[in-house]
Amino acid sequence: MLRQTFGGAALGFSRITGIAALGFAGAIVLANAIMVPAGLPLTGAEIGEVNAFFGARGDAVAVASALTPAAWLLATLFGAGAVSALRRSERDRGEAWSLLGFAGLALQNATFAAVIAIRLALTSTAAPGNATTGGLWVLHDALFTLNGTFLALALIGLSVAGLRAGLIRPWHGTLGLTAAALLFGSATLTPLIIDHAGPLGLLGLAGWLMWVVWIIAYGLTLIRLNPAP
Numbered sequence: 001m002l003r004q005t006f007g008g009a010a011l012g013f014s015r016i017t018g019i020a021a022l023g024f025a026g027a028i029v030l031a032n033a034i035m036v037p038a039g040l041p042l043t044g045a046e047i048g049e050v051n052a053f054f055g056a057r058g059d060a061v062a063v064a065s066a067l068t069p070a071a072w073l074l075a076t077l078f079g080a081g082a083v084s085a086l087r088r089s090e091r092d093r094g095e096a097w098s099l100l101g102f103a104g105l106a107l108q109n110a111t112f113a114a115v116i117a118i119r120l121a122l123t124s125t126a127a128p129g130n131a132t133t134g135g136l137w138v139l140h141d142a143l144f145t146l147n148g149t150f151l152a153l154a155l156i157g158l159s160v161a162g163l164r165a166g167l168i169r170p171w172h173g174t175l176g177l178t179a180a181a182l183l184f185g186s187a188t189l190t191p192l193i194i195d196h197a198g199p200l201g202l203l204g205l206a207g208w209l210m211w212v213v214w215i216i217a218y219g220l221t222l223i224r225l226n227p228a229p
Helices: 009-037 047-056 058-093 096-126 131-165 172-190 192-195 201-223
Strands: none
Touching: 009 058, 009 201, 047 058, 047 131, 047 201, 058 096, 058 172, 058 201, 096 131, 131 172, 131 192, 131 201, 172 192, 172 201
16 A cells, blocks of 8 residues: 555655645635636636736736746645655556656646736736737637646646555546546637637536546545554
8 A cells, every 4th residue: 555655754755745736726726716806817718808807907917927936836846746656666667657658747847837817917008009919918818728728637647646555546547537527628629729719618617617626636635644642
């Protein structure tokens, strides 16, 4: 059993990284709880709506953006903890699914850093008739939607690794793989989602909500690797 294969130091690290997963989930939910009620335009929104939001709600963008560096740090820490908990079992089988998952986390951090940078730039450039705003918003939408590819990588890698090692339960793995399919489908349909605001955007939203539940459950799993005092 995995619980028996780790010494006290490894188990302590596992608990820290499990808490990091919960912190990451809390940070991204809080950031969205700030931006969505403030009126963040949906993917494919008209440029007039974009200018109105970023011109008037730079405060909300700044507050939400301030949460993201911590979120990226916590996501990376969670990924390291998951890899630490899974690699011994994987090496015995000659596999590296957890490394695929960690790569997905790292790539989504980098992609979303670009998304946040564009949002901050829009707070300075948003103005009626500014052509720069339109180009930035299209780039924002493309990166935001394509990021589903990297979330899917993280979900597939860590779900498959967790299932094969017996670290996570079947329902948890199924949740992760389903979310990965939705997010990858959304990324594949990026041109349509950008050009036609509508129900296609719900694919990514559903996958993202499942991703949040998945990472919370994974965090709790890592925390429980520690024996009770």
